[in-house]
Amino acid sequence: MxxxxxxxxxxxxxxxxxxxxxxxxxxxxxxxxxxxxxxxxLLGRCAVGCEGTHGVFPKCNxxxxxxxxxxxxNKVRIDGAHTVEQVTRQMEFLRxxxxxxxHAQLIGGEVSLLAPxxxxxxxxxxxxxxxxxxxMTHGDFDYQYLLDVVLDADGNPRFQRVSFAAHFDSLMRGxxxxxxxxTEAELNPFREQFARMFVDLKxxxxxxxxxxxxxxxxxxxxxxxxxxxxxxxxxxxxxLSFQPAAFIGDERRWKEDFDDVTIDAVWSxxxxxxxxxxxxxxxxxxxxxxxxxxxGIRVDGVxxxxxxxxxxxxxxxxxxxxxxxxGVVFGGVSIPVLTMKVLRMLVRNPGVVxxxxxxxxxxxxxxxxxxxxxxxxxxxxxxxxxxVVHNFMDADDVQPAWELMExxxxxADPEVRETQERxxxxxxxxxxxxxxxxxxxxxxxxxxxPGENAGxxxxxxxxxxxx
Ligand code: SF4
Numbered sequence: 001m002x003x004x005x006x007x008x009x010x011x012x013x014x015x016x017x018x019x020x021x022x023x024x025x026x027x028x029x030x031x032x033x034x035x036x037x038x039x040x041x042l043l044g045r046c047a048v049g050c051e052g053t054h055g056v057f058p059k060c061n062x063x064x065x066x067x068x069x070x071x072x073x074n075k076v077r078i079d080g081a082h083t084v085e086q087v088t089r090q091m092e093f094l095r096x097x098x099x100x101x102x103h104a105q106l107i108g109g110e111v112s113l114l115a116p117x118x119x120x121x122x123x124x125x126x127x128x129x130x131x132x133x134x135x136m137t138h139g140d141f142d143y144q145y146l147l148d149v150v151l152d153a154d155g156n157p158r159f160q161r162v163s164f165a166a167h168f169d170s171l172m173r174g175x176x177x178x179x180x181x182x183t184e185a186e187l188n189p190f191r192e193q194f195a196r197m198f199v200d201l202k203x204x205x206x207x208x209x210x211x212x213x214x215x216x217x218x219x220x221x222x223x224x225x226x227x228x229x230x231x232x233x234x235x236x237x238x239x240l241s242f243q244p245a246a247f248i249g250d251e252r253r254w255k256e257d258f259d260d261v262t263i264d265a266v267w268s269x270x271x272x273x274x275x276x277x278x279x280x281x282x283x284x285x286x287x288x289x290x291x292x293x294x295x296g297i298r299v300d301g302v303x304x305x306x307x308x309x310x311x312x313x314x315x316x317x318x319x320x321x322x323x324x325x326x327g328v329v330f331g332g333v334s335i336p337v338l339t340m341k342v343l344r345m346l347v348r349n350p351g352v353v354x355x356x357x358x359x360x361x362x363x364x365x366x367x368x369x370x371x372x373x374x375x376x377x378x379x380x381x382x383x384x385x386x387x388v389v390h391n392f393m394d395a396d397d398v399q400p401a402w403e404l405m406e407x408x409x410x411x412a413d414p415e416v417r418e419t420q421e422r423x424x425x426x427x428x429x430x431x432x433x434x435x436x437x438x439x440x441x442x443x444x445x446x447x448x449x450p451g452e453n454a455g456x457x458x459x460x461x462x463x464x465x466x467x
Contacts, residue, residue, distance in 0.1 A: 014340035016348075017327040024048055024099025025327050036425040039319060040284045040309075046326035049285065049427035051094050051104040051131065054444050055452045056083045056122075060109035062138050062174040065256075066216065068249040068392070068445050070453035073109055077460040080118030083108075087122045091129035093433035101329045104131035105165070112141040116148030120158055123149075132163065132331050134212070139166030139194040140175045146197050150207050157207045165212035165241070166194050169228075170221050184215075184224040188231050195236045212239035212388075219260045222269060229273025233298065239386040242266050246392040248445045263391045267292055270387055274303055278387055282307035282318060286427035289418070290393075295386040297367060300376045303385060304366045317359045324349050390428070393419060395446035402443050 001009075012018070029037070029044025036043070043049050058073035087106070094102065104126055111119060119135065126133035152158050168191050170181045181187055191213065198209040213232050217225055225242060232240055244261040247254055271278050280294040282305070296305040307314045325345055330338060346353060367373045376382050401419035404411050411417045426440035439448065 014337055014344060016341045016345040021099050021327045021329060033421055033424040035421060036287055038284065040282055042283055042285050043427055045322045048098045048102050049429060051102050051429050051431065052107045052441055053087055053090055054430045055456060056086045057108040057114055058453055058456060059113055061113060062172050064172045066245050066249060066254055069109060070449040071250045071252065072457060073453055075462060076453065076456040077462050078113045079460050080115050082460060083114060083118055084121045084125060088125040089433045090431040091126050091131055093431045094131065095129040097438060100130040101331065102131055103134065105134050105136050107136040111135045111137050112145055116145060119149045130332065134163040134165050136165050138172060139168060143197045143200065146201060150201060151205065157205055159207060161208040163210040165214050167214040169215040171216055171218060184221060184228045191232060192235055199236055211237045212241050213237040214241045214243065216243050216245050217261050217266050218245045218256045220256055222261050222265065225266060225269035226273035229270050233274065238384065239388060241388040241390065242270065243390050243392060247394040247396060248392060263292060263389050266389050276303060278303065279305050279309050281309035282315060287422045287425040290391050290422050291427060293386060293388040298383050298385045299367045299373060300381045304363060306363065313358060317355045320352055320355060324352060393422065393442050398442045398446035402447055
């Protein structure tokens, strides 16, 4: 390689925002409905949103109420070759249409029913397409399975870092050791055990992890959201994510009136468990009726948000960062490349340094001052935590709203219109390379899954002829 080619490659690799990322973000912003183009909106400013797989391994070996999978999802054989082929195609399409970087969930039925080699191959296919994959699981698998996914045949790590989201709640049936839990607290040893596997993975093999704890919330367990929050906050999970139940998927598993649980009710229970207010208004992904989240630092039991929505100086920094640096890809790059990117960013925008320093000072002050922060860090009482609520919609609402959207009709009915607005601002997308479309996850589960699953049943029957 000539020096000039090497220089060109280096310049491109360390360029803070590439033309491709900029174009993907601009496209995303242009497609958003006007009502979510607010100052705190992150879609189209620094992210394109989350992505998920579909139709790749629908089967699950637990039973939950509710279950978002199609009623006959368990009649489809788990097939590694099909999974890897489909994941690859879906990710290639996402790479092409949404740019070089996004977070994507390896989701379907239960991911740990995949053979470890197939699970690893699917994650590698996602990474190869610039996706930061997260494996969605019920968490009921052994450490050996995790090792077999993460390590190759020679015992060397295939990944430097893995992300898993584990679903634990008392609405799930069939977990080994907790077949029919009556309370959320009964699941705490299983939550601990799951998270500990990743602590061991880091210690023994140097593989880092990002862990999310997911919980479905219905009227029967909403009263325990506070205690789950309190308990899980002390475990090595990075994210606590809650999903108010919706009427989607298998109707046989709709046992309660889920409508009683609102996003506000769940958030206030989380705050109750955290023992403090959790301000979330400084940033927004998509529509606030769908998503709510806040990220911050937990210092000796107290959560300090990165951005305080009541502090105008914080919001001014947010606006400046989104304006100047939205689109810088921090993930999936080496430390030297990241350092170069940051330096180039700062050299080009020196005026941003004082406000950034001011934000850092305010965060340290909120953490109790530098001395307390350092002391807590030494005592291992500092952790980055994110709280999330994702509020899926009922299939009965999504179906008519989507039907009209497909015809280009904005409904005059306020309720249908609200659903259309939310779907239009969706931040959780599924990829359909066959039709060249990107579909909101609510539509996938409410409208497309049953037909897709029927096709999969034929393609991947449980019993193969001749066996
Ligand atoms: S999947 Fe549904 S609830 Fe989630 S962001 Fe999209 S439209 Fe909103």
